[in-house]
Amino acid sequence: MGISLALAGVLVMLLAVYDYGIRLCGVSAGPVESVRLDGDVVLGGLFPVHENGINGCGAFDKGGYQRLEAMVYALDRINNDDNLLPGIQIGAYILDTCSRDTYALEQTMEFVTSTITRIDLNAFTCPNGSVPAYQPPQPTVGVVGAAGSPVSTMVANILRLFKIPQVSYASTSPELSDKSRYDYFLRVVPPDTYQAQAMLDIVTALGWTYVSTVASAGNYGENGISTFRNLSRSTDICLTVMEVIPRDATDGTFDKLVKYLSTIEHARGVVTFASETDIRRLLAAVARANMTGHFIWIGSDDWGTKPNPVEGQEAVAEGSITLLPARIPDKGFDEYFTSLTPTNGSSRVWFQEYWERTFHCTFDVFETEKLDNPKLCTGEETFSDETYEQEGKISFVVDAVYAFAHALNRIQGELCNGSAGLCPEFMNVDGHSLLDILKNISFGGSTGTVRFNRDGDRPGSYQLYQFQKTESDDYRYVPIGTWVDKLSLNWTHVSWGGSDPDRIPESVCSLPCDINKGEKRKKRPGDECCWLCVNCESYQYLVDEWHCRNCTLGYQPRRDRRGCIEIPAEYLTWDSPWAIPPTLLAIIGIACTMFIIVIFVRFNNTPIIRASGRELCYVLLFGILATYMAVFTLIARPSTLTCCLRRMMLGLSVVISFSALYTKTNRVYRIFNSGKRSVRRPKYTSPRSQMVICFGLVSVQLVGATLWLAIDPPQAIKTFPSWHQAILECAVTDLSLVLSLSYAMVLIVMCTVYAFKTRKMPENFNEAKFIAFAMYTTCVVWVAFIPIYIGTSSTDYKIQQTLLCLCFIVSATVTLGCIFVPKIYIVMFAPQKNKKPSGTMMLNSRMRSTCGSIEGKPNGEMKAQTLSTSAAPVSNTTSSDFESRTPEEEATRF
Numbered sequence: 001m002g003i004s005l006a007l008a009g010v011l012v013m014l015l016a017v018y019d020y021g022i023r024l025c026g027v028s029a030g031p032v033e034s035v036r037l038d039g040d041v042v043l044g045g046l047f048p049v050h051e052n053g054i055n056g057c058g059a060f061d062k063g064g065y066q067r068l069e070a071m072v073y074a075l076d077r078i079n080n081d082d083n084l085l086p087g088i089q090i091g092a093y094i095l096d097t098c099s100r101d102t103y104a105l106e107q108t109m110e111f112v113t114s115t116i117t118r119i120d121l122n123a124f125t126c127p128n129g130s131v132p133a134y135q136p137p138q139p140t141v142g143v144v145g146a147a148g149s150p151v152s153t154m155v156a157n158i159l160r161l162f163k164i165p166q167v168s169y170a171s172t173s174p175e176l177s178d179k180s181r182y183d184y185f186l187r188v189v190p191p192d193t194y195q196a197q198a199m200l201d202i203v204t205a206l207g208w209t210y211v212s213t214v215a216s217a218g219n220y221g222e223n224g225i226s227t228f229r230n231l232s233r234s235t236d237i238c239l240t241v242m243e244v245i246p247r248d249a250t251d252g253t254f255d256k257l258v259k260y261l262s263t264i265e266h267a268r269g270v271v272t273f274a275s276e277t278d279i280r281r282l283l284a285a286v287a288r289a290n291m292t293g294h295f296i297w298i299g300s301d302d303w304g305t306k307p308n309p310v311e312g313q314e315a316v317a318e319g320s321i322t323l324l325p326a327r328i329p330d331k332g333f334d335e336y337f338t339s340l341t342p343t344n345g346s347s348r349v350w351f352q353e354y355w356e357r358t359f360h361c362t363f364d365v366f367e368t369e370k371l372d373n374p375k376l377c378t379g380e381e382t383f384s385d386e387t388y389e390q391e392g393k394i395s396f397v398v399d400a401v402y403a404f405a406h407a408l409n410r411i412q413g414e415l416c417n418g419s420a421g422l423c424p425e426f427m428n429v430d431g432h433s434l435l436d437i438l439k440n441i442s443f444g445g446s447t448g449t450v451r452f453n454r455d456g457d458r459p460g461s462y463q464l465y466q467f468q469k470t471e472s473d474d475y476r477y478v479p480i481g482t483w484v485d486k487l488s489l490n491w492t493h494v495s496w497g498g499s500d501p502d503r504i505p506e507s508v509c510s511l512p513c514d515i516n517k518g519e520k521r522k523k524r525p526g527d528e529c530c531w532l533c534v535n536c537e538s539y540q541y542l543v544d545e546w547h548c549r550n551c552t553l554g555y556q557p558r559r560d561r562r563g564c565i566e567i568p569a570e571y572l573t574w575d576s577p578w579a580i581p582p583t584l585l586a587i588i589g590i591a592c593t594m595f596i597i598v599i600f601v602r603f604n605n606t607p608i609i610r611a612s613g614r615e616l617c618y619v620l621l622f623g624i625l626a627t628y629m630a631v632f633t634l635i636a637r638p639s640t641l642t643c644c645l646r647r648m649m650l651g652l653s654v655v656i657s658f659s660a661l662y663t664k665t666n667r668v669y670r671i672f673n674s675g676k677r678s679v680r681r682p683k684y685t686s687p688r689s690q691m692v693i694c695f696g697l698v699s700v701q702l703v704g705a706t707l708w709l710a711i712d713p714p715q716a717i718k719t720f721p722s723w724h725q726a727i728l729e730c731a732v733t734d735l736s737l738v739l740s741l742s743y744a745m746v747l748i749v750m751c752t753v754y755a756f757k758t759r760k761m762p763e764n765f766n767e768a769k770f771i772a773f774a775m776y777t778t779c780v781v782w783v784a785f786i787p788i789y790i791g792t793s794s795t796d797y798k799i800q801q802t803l804l805c806l807c808f809i810v811s812a813t814v815t816l817g818c819i820f821v822p823k824i825y826i827v828m829f830a831p832q833k834n835k836k837p838s839g840t841m842m843l844n845s846r847m848r849s850t851c852g853s854i855e856g857k858p859n860g861e862m863k864a865q866t867l868s869t870s871a872a873p874v875s876n877t878t879s880s881d882f883e884s885r886t887p888e889e890e891a892t893r894f
């Protein structure tokens with residue numbers, strides 16, 4: 001690098017000498033547009049009077065021209081100040097850089113040339129032998145400028161070779177702080193390391209987490225954005241599209257850039273470190289893409305408060321936040337500038353151009369012929385608020401000029417022994433000494449105290465602006481805060497336009513998940529700022545936006561998903577569709593049973609009832625009634641009482657029924673069996689014995705159930721078949737329920753066995769046949785019930801409960817239907833059959849309670865016969881003791 005710079009220096013020197021030689025001999029090397037102000041010492045000035053064009057200088061830059069005038073203004077003030085450089089006038093040699101580094105390099109040759117004029121002129125002879133007639137320019141002691149960092153960098157490389165100190169009023173690239181390469185460069189603006197930090201603080205304050213960046217090619221844009229990128233690494237901000245606008249960018253390049261920026265839908269924030277020309281073209285591309293209002297721009301100081309970048313694209317730029325190094329506008333400059341007219345300011349080569357651009361007119365008569373709407377400038381036009389606004393870096397230009405003035409003043413004071421005007425020592429001061437003094441000056445400038453740090457920079461301090469639409473529908477940059485080491489935003493001044501001006505636009509990768517729907521964020525692999533929204537499980541609540549946690553059992557997520565609430569316990573209610581049918585059936589069953597009981601009581605002494613074994617029949621009816629009632633305990637809300645009743649009644653009701661039936665069938669069987677061997681009546685066949693046996697059988701269940709209650713007291717508990725369900729039920733396992741019914745099942749089986757054995761006995765209107773039928777059906781029902789009940793335990797508890805109810809109802813109804821309906825039918829509709837049997841049809845008293853005497857044939861087939869009665873004749877009104885009845889009373893017809 002050092003060698004190439006040295007080579008460049010030698011080349012420039014040769015060119016300068018060649019150029020100088022040409023001028024000495026009166027041959028023009030082409031007109032160089034410049035502003036020259038005479039003085040005892042001359043300061044160079046580099047200003048972007050024109051923009052960077054496609055092939056050279058582009059459009060006129062009014063802001064750049066104002067800066068130029070600011071230098072003239074500052075020199076005026078200095079030259080008229082008796083305390084500053086008394087007796088010395090500072091002149092100026094001001095050139096246009098066209099914001100182009102290569103063009104600026106050519107212009108800088110002028111300063112270098114003037115330095116070479118120190119070479120002895122006698123050494124030159126023109127080719128024609130004439131005496132050199134050229135009036136050489138005065139040497140340039142220092143240069144004010146340039147504006148753009150790429151220009152300053154290029155120029156600084158040359159100026160250092162000729163030891164010409166340079167003070168920039170706008171170049172902010174951090175690269176220029178490198179004093180090993182830019183040792184003659186100083187600036188009155190802070191470097192972009194501060195600006196990048198300020199931009200990052202703005203992004204953070206807006207709550208943006210995903211932003212794009214756009215930079216102009218060159219050390220201003222690229223270094224600025226890379227500083228921003230480096231700083232953002234220690235924050236939660238992610239950068240998405242990071243684009244550099246090439247120097248030769250076309251409109252197509254900008255269109256593609258906008259398309260690319262818009263691919264990240266929610267990343268609306270775009271941080272720009274770009275030249276004002278690039279900003280203008282970028283905004284135009286956004287307008288072409290119909291994306292006005294989509295992006296919110298954060299603009300660096302090259303955008304600042306300039307009207308140029310937003311001209312014609314105000315709507316696209318609305319809401320943009322821009323930065324500008326902090327300064328106080330110079331009121332004196334306003335006065336000075338607005339008093340200029342084409343007449344008094346015409347000494348400046350570009351002033352007419354400025355006038356034409358400001359007042360939209362032309363001084364060129366020929367030009368008016370070409371225009372559709374010609375307007376000739378009169379020169380009488382006046383500046384107003386619409387046509388004049390002080391450019392943002394005017395104060396810095398003034399300070400840069402003053403920096404030189406103060407340094408020269410100190411030199412004059414030190415070397416000229418306090419005398420006014422020039423002294424030889426002053427004239428012999430070289431650039432290196434001037435630089436040393438410049439580095440150490442300190443004075444109160446219009447941007448605060450001007451003092452350079454070790455790197456020749458100023459400390460970071462910025463003003464923030466937002467480009468807003470005013471009530472009168474025009475646009476302006478509104479001050480919204482400052483940044484001095486930290487951000488201070490005046491939110492009341494911030495407005496985002498549209499219907500909700502207070503709502504900060506978002507710039508994120510992913511939108512927040514819907515917490516109310518229970519969505520949590522799931523990081524997208526490799527992308528810290530992006531996430532997917534995934535649902536928490538239905539039994540989970542959101543601990544925070546990233547995590548779900550299970551509710552404890554019996555609890556479910558609240559509606560807002562921020563916690564859990566207890567699940568209300570479910571139980572079968574009376575109005576449930578699962579409860580209504582069994583309840584109705586049980587009520588009908590109870591009604592029928594009651595009806596039968598009434599009929600039995602009413603016709604208690606009729607032959608058919610008497611022959612039925614009334615006591616056991618009443619027990620049986622009671623059992624059936626209890627079975628129907630047990631259904632209610634199954635449907636009632638589980639509580640300690642209902643659970644207790646349920647446990648007692650379920651088994652007991654069935655056991656009562658089948659104990660009675662078993663006692664009955666067993667007796668018949670025993671009598672039938674013993675009748676085959678002897679005429680002696682078997683033991684324990686009397687009604688009393690029957691009742692004792694029956695109650696004995698019942699008491700087994702009673703004792704078992706009571707023990708069960710004592711060992712495992714009943715209680716209603718909540719169970720949780722799933723995360724969302726809490727069921728209130730009695731603390732009874734399926735197994736213990738089946739066990740509690742197992743005794744009843746044994747009775748059913750035994751009853752069925754005896755019913756089967758006695759099935760063909762025709763006594764008492766084929767009662768045995770009906771009993772057998774009832775028992776088969778009961779068996780089928782219960783056999784089918786157990787697997788179904790256990791099988792449905794994993795499904796809805798209501799189904800299981802209803803099944804159990806139906807099983808009891810069917811079981812009771814079958815018994816009721818088969819055993820009692822035929823009798824009721826005879827009692828009510830066939831009273832002719834309900835008569836005392838004829839003598840030949842009398843039943844053996846041993847068979848009374850089984851409704852008739854039966855004799856089995858040897859082959860096992862039973863046949864009805866007329867048996868002689870041996871029972872003692874007793875009054876026919878005794879109800880409980882069959883032994884006391886007359887044979888006739890106990891007879892039944894076949």
Ligand code: GLU
Nearest residue numbers: 147148149171172220302
């Ligand atoms: N700060 C910019 C740069 O360093 C120049 C800004 C301006 O000219 O307003 O390139």
